[in-house]
Amino acid sequence: MSSFDRAALRPDPRRIAETASSLGLSSPGTNDRGTQQSGNEEPAPWPAEAIDIGTEKEIKEFARQIQEEGLLNGHDLDKIDLNQNAELSSTITEAYRRRQSGRAQKESEKVPLLNESPEPEKIIDQSTRSGKVVSDLVRDSKLETIIASNGSVVRHISYISNPRMRQRRMKKEETWRRRKKLGSGSFGCVWLEERLDGDGTGRLRAVKEITKSREGKGSRIDYNRELEAIAKFSHSKYVHCFVQSFGWYESENTIFITMEYIEKGDLQSYLVRPFPEEEVKQIAFQLLEGLEYMHENGFAHRDLKPANILVSEPSPNWWVKISDFGISKRAEEEATAYRTFVGTRGYLAPEILGIYSIADMNNISSSQTLDDSSSLYTVSVDLWALGAIIYRLLTNEVLFGDPRDLAKYVAAGHPFPRATASELGASEACVDFLENIMARSPNSRPSSSEALHHPWLSELQDLVDTATDALEELSIAVEDSRTEHTIVDTSVASAQWPTSLG
Incomplete structure (x- = not known):
């Protein structure tokens, strides 16, 4: 030009x-x-x-x-x-x-333009350069978006079919405006936005804003794996366990993830007293069900903590949902020194912190340094985090808040600290469950599926199994009723056949 x-x-x-x-x-x-x-x-x-x-x-x-x-x-x-x-x-x-x-419109201008959008560096290009293949889930969940110059208003453009109006392809637009900031961290911030037009006028959503760039470096952070998890677990099959996303979009330096707005907040805000064990059991079962979905599909959360668990329904009948999928952790790791974790230390598995059991130390090959422990991480880090959350809910205290206590338990082989939970009335089955999922070595922890069948959760698991069996029996009965038919004796005249055939 x-x-x-x-x-x-x-x-x-x-x-x-x-x-x-x-x-x-x-x-x-x-x-x-x-x-x-x-x-x-x-x-x-x-x-x-x-x-x-x-x-x-x-x-x-x-x-x-x-x-x-x-x-x-x-x-x-x-x-x-x-x-x-x-x-x-x-x-x-x-x-x-x-x-x-050569300058963008100033923030203070009253009416931002929605006719112009920046030229973003697309994640697909970034991943192609790194030799990675972008998931179709990531590509298909990206929203075609025009961003106002001051960032406060966005317009999404999509295309739908309308058979009733005999229109094969109709353009659909949604305009959203920021109302307030819900929270922030080293990863970025979360905004509350309101729909301004169409049938959804007045509807609210949350939008997580995350930086693309590493601090002090020109290279970009690859969020494809996390975006894939967000897209996959926003399917209707999983939304009872996970915060649903409606898609993502990007500007030159930022990724925006749109999500359902859950006004009752996160579990962290409810940590003001010990919870009754029955309520802890409800929460633990729901989180473990979500982890089972993730692990079966090859995903680990890596940053499970009360702040990443949103509350759809509070006490006494809890309904919680897992959010974030580790995308904030990826941003934090890239923005700060590796393994500098702000505010989440009490929920991190010891292997993430570089603390290993004697058995694991002996199994680490001489060619592998402890600083290169990422290859040792498994989905079992999520089981440890779940145990730390359960302990916090039961006692309103952080287990292994002092890293020296963690080192004594993991590296020195000290016994698991059962006393505090037991003194507060936790059942033997509950404490046994905690000790299992917080085993020193990740290789000794159960899978999420195995943990769901632990005696402490057996009552809730039996309810799920019973409901599943009943649904299967109903499905079989319906199918039988459809295929059931009357056998006709063809040796008699057709006039004598039944007038209706099953």
Whole structure:
């Protein structure tokens, strides 16, 4: 694209008005409000608020260029009248200003433009450069989005079919505006947004904003694995266990993940007293059910903690959902020194912190350094985190809050600290469950599926199994009723056959 030196332009208002008129951008003899001028007034160049771009050739070139970039899609430049269309006028004017200044619209401007979006570096390109294949789930869950220059308003564009209206492909738009910040951390922040248009006007959602870049480095963080988990577990099959996402979008330096807004907050905000064991059992079972889904599909959460567990329904009949899928942890790890974990230490498995049992130390090959322990991580880190959460719920205390206590238990072989939970009335089965899922070595911890069948959770598991069996029996009965039919004796006359066949 050619650039224009505004300082070098010496526009003649009459010439510009005539040029703009030939383009259909304004009519000679009208002022900036589209009303008639008196014979003594100078004709206005374009609308008066527009910038004088220059010669007729330059105006035509610039208008055609921004149309090719998608700013004026659907408009015939030979027919539009900017005096009658303030939005188009503003779009062309603002586009020109940006070309000249090279700066984005200031945050303080009252009405952000939604006709222009940045040129993002797409994650698919980033992953291709790193030799990785982008999941279809990630690609398909990306939202086509126009972001306002100040970031406070976004518009999503999608296409749907409407058989009733006999339309194969219809354009659908949703506009959302930020209402307030819900929270923040080293990963970025979470916003509450409100729908401004359509049938969903007034609907709320949460949007997590996460940086793409490593602090102090030019390279980008690869979030594809986390985005894949978010997309997969937002399917209707899993939404009883996970916070549902409605898709993601990006700007040049940021990824935005849209999610259902759960107004009752996270589990962390409820940690003000010890919980009754029966309520802890409800929460533990639901979290373990979600972990089983993740682990069976090859995903580990890696950052399970009360702040990443949202509460759909509180006491006494808890309904909790897992959120985040480790995407915030990825951002934190990249933004700070490796293994500098702020606020989550009490829920991290010892192998993540570089603390190993004697057996594991002996099994580490001489070619592998302890600092390169990522290959030792397994889904069992989530089981340890679940145990730490259960202990916190039962006692309102952090287990192994002092790293020295953790080292004594894991590396020195000290016994598991059963006393505190038992003294507060936790059952023997509950304490045994904790000791199992918080075994020193990740190789000694049960799988999420095995943990679901532990005696402590057997009552809840039996309810699920019974409901599943009943559903299967009902399905078989329905299928039998469909296939059941009357056997007809073909040796008799057809007039004697039954009048209805099952």
